[in-house]
Amino acid sequence: MDKQDELLKEAEKLAKHMSSYQHDLAPTITSNIVCSIDAKEELLDECEEIWRQMEECQSKLTLLGIETLPESDAQLSLSMMRVKALTAEYNQWQKRSPEIISTNPDVLVALGKEELQKVDHDLEMVLSTVQSKNKKLKEDMKREQQWLDEQQQLVDALDVTHEEMKNQVVQFSEKRALQELKSKMLKIRAYKEELLSALGEFLEEHFPLPEEDESAKKKKKSPAEEPTVQLVTLHEILERLINKLMSTPHEPYLTINDSFWPPYVELLLRYGIALRHPEDPSRIRLEAFHQYFG
Secondary structure (H helix, E strand, O other), rough: OHHHHHHHHHHHHHHHHOOOOOOOOOOOOOOOOOOOOOOHHHHHHHHHHHHHHEEEEEEEHHOOOOOOOOOHHHHHHHHHHHHHHHHHHEEEEEHOOOOOOOOOOHHHHHHHHHHHHHHHHHHHHHHHHHHHHHHHHHHHHHHHHHHHHHHHHHHHHHHHHHHHHHHHOOOOOOOHHHHHHHHHHHHHHHHHHHHHHHHHHHHHHHHHOEEEEEEEEHOOOOHHHOOOOOOOOOOHHHHHHHHHHHOOOOOOOEEEEOOOHHHHHHHHHOOOOEOOOOOOOOOOEEEEEEHHHH
């Protein structure tokens, strides 16, 4: 491992030397800059020397081979090598100082000119981007201004209409309002009567009183057992519950008597149309459905 570490350090040193000038290798020298043959040869010689050193390091690493590590330590060893390599690279970047690959003035002028051309190209790209953004912002600002003008015109028109309506004196007749209210009440009462009539017809058709033949069967019993109370229809039960709820909403309960047929009372309680008194089971009330829509 010591030889391998030594070779790694040597490779890192060489890589540091190469990374300092990787942007300056093989520059494109424009035709208007005349470089001497000696400057070109000097630059090529330096590049070949650095390349030769890199090949030597590569050959040494190849000949050294790879050490066989136990499976348990392979991952740890690989991680440690990565940590060492990253630490060494970090330290090299911290200590890095710019170096000049050549002191030949012609080479330096060519490199400087190429770098300036790159900077000029980047600045042109930035300028084009900024101009494009400015154009878009101007178009957005124009649309927003147009929308603002339209909204202002709408506000002005609404202000004029508001002033005109404020200046108009509306003569409201109390007598006319009272007549309209009476008319509405009459319509509501008529509609109520119509609903009650339709309800009565429906209940009489589908919920009649017990049939007479059942009463005839009961007559075979002794006269003392015959019912003496006339049963009321389901329509009458509902009407009494409605009137009780509307006339005395604070005391809407109705006492069940013998004229209420028990199956009808049970039907109203079972389907939630009527509610039994929490303390007195002989009293029922109509569910206040009108409060659900109030």
